[in-house]
Amino acid sequence: MAEINENRKKALDRSEVLKERIEKYLQNRSRIPTGREKSQVIKKQKEKIRDILGGSEKDWNNWEWQMQNRISDANTLARVLKIDDKAQEKIKEIGKKYRWSISPYYLSLIDPSEQWDPIKLQSVPSAMELLGEGTPDPMGEEFTSPASSITRRYPDRLIIKVTNQCGMYCRHCQRRRGIGEVDKPTPVEELEEAIKYVRDNPEIRDVLLTGGDAFLLSNERIEWILKELRSIDHVEVIRLGSRTLVTLPQRIDDELAEILSRYHPVFVNTQFNHPQEITEEAAEACNKLANAGVPLGNQMVLLRRINDKPDVVKRLNHELLKVRVSPYYIFHAKGVEGTTHFRTRVEKGMEIMENLRGFTSGLAIPTFIINAPHGYGKTPVLPEYVVSWGGDHILLRTWEGRVMEYPNVLDEWSDEEVF
Numbered sequence: 001m002a003e004i005n006e007n008r009k010k011a012l013d014r015s016e017v018l019k020e021r022i023e024k025y026l027q028n029r030s031r032i033p034t035g036r037e038k039s040q041v042i043k044k045q046k047e048k049i050r051d052i053l054g055g056s057e058k059d060w061n062n063w064e065w066q067m068q069n070r071i072s073d074a075n076t077l078a079r080v081l082k083i084d085d086k087a088q089e090k091i092k093e094i095g096k097k098y099r100w101s102i103s104p105y106y107l108s109l110i111d112p113s114e115q116w117d118p119i120k121l122q123s124v125p126s127a128m129e130l131l132g133e134g135t136p137d138p139m140g141e142e143f144t145s146p147a148s149s150i151t152r153r154y155p156d157r158l159i160i161k162v163t164n165q166c167g168m169y170c171r172h173c174q175r176r177r178g179i180g181e182v183d184k185p186t187p188v189e190e191l192e193e194a195i196k197y198v199r200d201n202p203e204i205r206d207v208l209l210t211g212g213d214a215f216l217l218s219n220e221r222i223e224w225i226l227k228e229l230r231s232i233d234h235v236e237v238i239r240l241g242s243r244t245l246v247t248l249p250q251r252i253d254d255e256l257a258e259i260l261s262r263y264h265p266v267f268v269n270t271q272f273n274h275p276q277e278i279t280e281e282a283a284e285a286c287n288k289l290a291n292a293g294v295p296l297g298n299q300m301v302l303l304r305r306i307n308d309k310p311d312v313v314k315r316l317n318h319e320l321l322k323v324r325v326s327p328y329y330i331f332h333a334k335g336v337e338g339t340t341h342f343r344t345r346v347e348k349g350m351e352i353m354e355n356l357r358g359f360t361s362g363l364a365i366p367t368f369i370i371n372a373p374h375g376y377g378k379t380p381v382l383p384e385y386v387v388s389w390g391g392d393h394i395l396l397r398t399w400e401g402r403v404m405e406y407p408n409v410l411d412e413w414s415d416e417e418v419f
């Protein structure tokens, strides 16, 4: 009895320490609102935008209306946000070099009272785009295409770029070079050539459809591609990459979800970068796909001023799990021309990873990735938890920074001795 009481007391003391470990996050959390929590501000902005564009509620919920009514001129933008004449001129100047276009929905998520609003930073052109260094193609993607529309960097999987269209032209886009002036789905002949390459190479077991944004294709075209790929025996997994769940959630209609459900296993990866992007509409889009049996993953891009704080990423990942999206990757931003103002030091990513492991569920912990130069592939960068290697033990560092000795087995058994 005395021993039980002693153990209970130790556990209660430990609980107190654990409570202290989370206290700061709990205080911070209320300062990192989600889109759902900002629904009142968003609703007001939505009404303002609808007044300008003249759409009905039904139009608003129609993705084709959203696409047709994308805002891509500085004057209209200035009627929605506070933008002075000088800034308007700048936006026009940037627009000549780098395309921009914002769906009415995504525009409505911007809180006009916030100077560093994370939605605004991702969607509204900034004067910074014309400053800074950077190269158009730091990845050398040009040299990894064995057939038209294909990018192959790995033994067993590849990408097919099915369109260059996007719902919104992200200011941090790492594929800026491929986003042309004219929206263009990949021609059928080129898709046929890409599918033939997959068919002719039996080691390819995982095909990733991306772009651009794979969900900007029509349902008919998506179904045709899925059907073709499913007719290839060695294709085990099909993945689609789309940011429409974030920027144009109206796109996820019942028919699309139904089509995907007929070609399983079909996975969808998306890119939420901030909790403010998780609105009721985005949650509904995720829910539709999850209900259709589609496993969802998130590929966050680490962006200065947007999500370069451990608590922002923690909140984002928790909110993603609530809508059944698994945090999959955090990408370090490459030095793409016109986007370098978003770059952080690599240490930022390490700090974020340190603040996740142990402090929150393993489910909420993605892998931090740096894309190696010249298209040599995704490379994980992890905080070091093995402090030193000894012959019969290692030194471990725990998530709280305790250094502990852990015995290692001596590798001297031979098979003859077992039986």
Ligand SMILES: *Cc1c(COP(=O)(O)O)cnc(C)c1O
Residues within 6 Å of the ligand: 151, 152, 153, 154, 157, 158, 159, 208, 378
């Ligand atoms: C990212 C990527 C993939 C998929 O990589 P995973 O680590 O399996 O998610 C496949 N092909 C190319 C060319 C890629 O860039």
